[in-house]
Each structure stands twice: as structure tokens, then as C-alpha cells.
Amino acid sequence: LFLILIGLVAQIYSHLTLRSIEVSVECEQRVVFPGERMRLCCRIRNTGKLPILNFMIRIPISRYGPVAPADEADYRSLSEISKARMYSEQMGFVLEKRVPYIRGGESLNWEPRLRAVKRGETVLEDRFLYCGDPFGLIHTSKNSRQNCRILVCAQIVPVRVEPFLHNLKFSSQGAKSIHEDVTLIKGNRPYQLFDPVKSINWKLLASQDKWVVNLYDPVCTKQVHLIFDGESYNRKEIPKAALENTLRILFSVIFRLYEKGMGCGISLPKSRACAPRNLMFRDPQALSVIAEYLAKYQILDLEDKTEEKHTILQERSSLSSAIIRAREEKEKARAIPKSRSLFRVKDLLEKNGNIGEYFYFTYDGARFLDNKMLVALAHEKVTIVSYKRYGGDDPARRGRAIHISEI
Numbered sequence: 001l002f003l004i005l006i007g008l009v010a011q012i013y014s015h016l017t018l019r020s021i022e023v024s025v026e027c028e029q030r031v032v033f034p035g036e037r038m039r040l041c042c043r044i045r046n047t048g049k050l051p052i053l054n055f056m057i058r059i060p061i062s063r064y065g066p067v068a069p070a071d072e073a074d075y076r077s078l079s080e081i082s083k084a085r086m087y088s089e090q091m092g093f094v095l096e097k098r099v100p101y102i103r104g105g106e107s108l109n110w111e112p113r114l115r116a117v118k119r120g121e122t123v124l125e126d127r128f129l130y131c132g133d134p135f136g137l138i139h140t141s142k143n144s145r146q147n148c149r150i151l152v153c154a155q156i157v158p159v160r161v162e163p164f165l166h167n168l169k170f171s172s173q174g175a176k177s178i179h180e181d182v183t184l185i186k187g188n189r190p191y192q193l194f195d196p197v198k199s200i201n202w203k204l205l206a207s208q209d210k211w212v213v214n215l216y217d218p219v220c221t222k223q224v225h226l227i228f229d230g231e232s233y234n235r236k237e238i239p240k241a242a243l244e245n246t247l248r249i250l251f252s253v254i255f256r257l258y259e260k261g262m263g264c265g266i267s268l269p270k271s272r273a274c275a276p277r278n279l280m281f282r283d284p285q286a287l288s289v290i291a292e293y294l295a296k297y298q299i300l301d302l303e304d305k306t307e308e309k310h311t312i313l314q315e316r317s318s319l320s321s322a323i324i325r326a327r328e329e330k331e332k333a334r335a336i337p338k339s340r341s342l343f344r345v346k347d348l349l350e351k352n353g354n355i356g357e358y359f360y361f362t363y364d365g366a367r368f369l370d371n372k373m374l375v376a377l378a379h380e381k382v383t384i385v386s387y388k389r390y391g392g393d394d395p396a397r398r399g400r401a402i403h404i405s406e407i
Contacts, residue, residue: 010133013050014140017131020048020104023057025127025148031291032116034155037070040095040124040148042110044102052102054132054139057110059124063092066120066152074112116152119244121296124148153295154244154251159407161256163383164224164264164359188212223281224257225355226250226266227343227373229362233387234299234339238363242387243299249407250361251294258287265355266290267348269341272298278348300339345373358382365401 021044028039040059046052061069069075075095097110127144188201191211199213228250233243257264265280273296279286358377365386374382384401 006135007137010135010137011140013133014131014138017046017048017050017052018129018140018142020046020050021052021055021129021131021144022047023127023129023144023146025059025124025146027124027148027150030149031151031153033153034116034118037113037115038067038150040112040114042097042112043107044099044110045107046102046104049104051104052131053100053134054130054136055099055102056130057095057097058128058130059095059112060126060128061093061095061114061124062122065122066116066118067114067122067150068117069093069095070113070115114150116150119152119154119247119295121152122150124150151292151295153291154247156252156255157248159249159252159256161253161260161262161407163402163406164253164257164357165260165262187215189215223355224262224264225358226254226264227358227360228266228268229341229360230269230271230297231300231339231341232363242363246361246363246387246404247294247297249404251291253407254287254290267343268293268297269343270300271296272300276342276344278344278351280351343373345376349376356381359385361385361404362387364388 023042023044025040025042028041029036030038032038042057042059044055044057061067061075074097075093077093095112097112099108102108125145125147127146128141129144130139130141132139188204189212191200191213195213201212201214204210204212228246230243233246254264254266265278265286268274268277268279268290270276271293274293277289277293279290358381360374360382362384363386365384365388382400385404385407386401387404389403
């Protein structure tokens with residue numbers, strides 16, 4: 001009876017203290033680039049009157065996710081047995097903090113560090129909380145769920161934006177791309193001999209006797225529009241590094257064009273987690289939306305990954321039934337849909353009045369002739385940016401297709 005009483009007291013004590021634990025986890029920097037480090041701000045508070053004994057918190061992290069622990073003192077690696085026993089899913093690491101004693105009403109902070117490994121999005125959702133009793137007999141646990149999203153954007157690499165600016169500057173279609181708006185004055189500078197007379201600020205000259213020249217904001221009358229054919233990389237023989245390199249170059253080009261004040265939009269296809277979108281230059285927060293989409297982009301799954309039993313080599317199967325089953329599997333393999341990027345073409349055609357040139361990013365530039373989207377844009381100026389070296393014999397086709405190394 002005495003032992004049963006001690007066990008009952010330990011059970012009640014651990015459950016009461018477990019209910020009084022409040023944990024909040026926030027990421028100091030939710031948008032990062034590969035190679036950067038971030039800090040998780042974890043606040044642990046005891047809202048009850050009883051002290052919490054042998055407290056421990058664990059935050060699991062996927063082995064193949066975009067982030068990984070940065071400091072060895074804050075995490076430990078999980079074995080296959082502990083993965084199956086504790087989390088029932090493939091987790092490679094766990095952030096772990098042990099505190100032997102927390103008084104009633106006391107709070108403490110824990111700041112583990114993470115590092116961004118690759119492009120993608122991760123959600124730190126689970127927080128496993130453990131606490132014990134005064135006798136050391138029991139360890140009660142619960143899962144406190146709270147979403148903490150971390151977005152790892154495509155890395156910015158050195159790129160050349162001259163091909164985009166050069167084509168618009170010398171384009172024969174419409175007005176030039178960039179000019180100064182005389183109604184928007186962003187500042188002034190001292191007058192120099194080569195400055196035109198119309199740019200002199202005559203009001204300052206009359207009032208303060210200073211020769212200064214007005215500086216105007218640039219206005220984009222034409223835009224560059226990029227089209228990303230992500231599903232052209234959806235083949236087994238194409239390495240994953242090709243898609244990652246293209247995403248880095250694509251985002252770097254957009255970032256540099258925005259730095260120069262250049263009008264730039266993008267058409268993004270349907271992905272595993274996002275619907276197709278057309279983002280124009282004047283859309284609010286277009287750059288942040290583009291960065292988020294490219295970070296989340298994952299190629300669509302075309303093949304059915306459910307395992308099926310092969311029946312061709314089963315015992316007691318006749319030759320005719322084996323041939324029939326072989327034909328069925330062959331037809332099933334042919335029925336796998338081809339990887340095609342799905343765009344909102346109608347929406348894009350309705351907004352193309354201010355676009356000077358289209359740049360179509362694809363894996364193989366030799367396969368763009370059967371693309372319905374490019375057929376719809378046949379009357380526009382379209383340049384194919386091919387990741388694979390394009391060896392066409394037609395000079396006109398070579399002029400409309402460039403290799404990605406030129407960027």
C-alpha cells in the first residue's frame with residue numbers, strides 16, 4: 001500500500017506540473033538564405049505553484065529538411081530505434097534542453113541555433129515536453145503543437161542582367177524601357193557644364209543663388225517578363241542540381257533587375273504546393289511573393305509511388321497470363337503523364353500590353369516548338385533561355401535561344 005501510494009503521488013505530481021508548463025517558440029529570422037544561421041527563441045514558463053522537476057523539451061528536425069542544428073550543445077542525433085519509438089517518422093535530429101528545477105512562476109529562455117542547408121520550407125510544429133516527480137519514478141510527457149515556419153530562399157549568385165537591358169534598349173517595339181519622369185523629383189546635385197538647361201532648378205537659383213540640377217525618378221514604360229518552365233526538369237535522367245542552379249540564377253536575375261528599378265514580372269507554373277501565378281511588376285510585394293514561391297517550388301509527382309506486387313514471376317502462372325500481365329504493366333507505364341508546366345495563359349495574355357520581351361527558362365531549348373504557351377505568344381518577342389546547350393541549325397532559331405551561361 002505504501003508503494004502504491006508513492007506511485008500515485010508521483011503520477012499526480014507529474015501531471016499537475018505538466019499542465020502548468022507554457023512553451024512558446026519563435027524564430028528570430030524566418031526568411032534566410034543557404035549558409036546563414038538563425039536563432040530560435042524558446043521561452044519556458046511555470047504558471048503553477050509547484051516546482052517542475054527534471055524538465056526536458058525536445059524539438060524534432062527532419063534529416064532531409066532545409067535546416068539543421070548549428071551547435072552541438074543543443075541537439076543530439078537520433079538512432080533508427082529511437083525514431084520509430086518516439087516520433088513514428090523519419091527524424092534525423094532533435095533539439096534538446098534539460099532543466100532539473102523550475103520554481104513556480106519562474107521563466108527561462110533557451111536559444112538554440114539553426115543553419116540553413118538548402119532551399120525549401122520547414123515547419124517546426126512539435127514540441128515534446130517531459131517532467132518528473134520528487135521520487136524519480138515517472139516521466140510524464142505531452143506534445144505542445146505550435147507552427148514555426150522557416151523559409152530558405154534560393155541563393156543569390158553573380159549574374160549578368162545586360163542581355164535583358166540590352167534587348168529592351170534597342171528593341172523596335174514600342175517606347176523605350178526607362179526614361180526620367182519630370183513630375184517626380186527625388187533630389188538635386190550641383191550644376192555641371194554638360195547638364196541641359198531644362199534640368200536646372202530655377203526656383204533655388206532665384207531664392208538661394210545656387211546652381212543645382214534636379215534628379216528625377218526613372219519610369220519603366222516596358223517590362224521584362226520571365227516564364228519559368230519548371231516541369232521541363234521533371235525527368236529521371238536530369239540531375240536535381242540542374243533545377244537548383246536554374247532557380248538560383250532566376251531569382252538572382254529578378255533581384256538584380258529590381259535593384260536597378262527595371263520592370264520585371266514572372267509567370268510561375270503549378271507546383272506540388274502552389275497554384276500557377278502571374279506576377280507583374282506593379283503588384284505589391286511582388287519580390288517577396290516570388291522569393292516565397294521559388295523557395296517552396298517542388299516538381300510534381302507524375303508516377304504513382306504505391307508499391308504493387310509483381311505477378312509475372314509468380315508460381316502456378318501460365319505463360320499466357322504472364323504475357324498479358326507484362327502487356328498491362330507496359331501500358332500502365334505508357335499512361336504516366338508527361339511533365340508539362342501548367343500556367344495561367346489567359347491571364348497572362350490579358351496583361352501583356354506593357355511587356356517588351358519574354359524570356360522562357362527551360363531545360364532543353366530544342367523542345368520549345370510544341371509548347372502551346374509559346375505558340376500563343378508567337379507575335380511577341382520571346383527569347384528561350386536553355387539550360388542544356390542548344391545545337392539547332394536554323395540561324396533564326398539560334399538567335400531566339402540563348403544558353404543560361406550567358407546570364
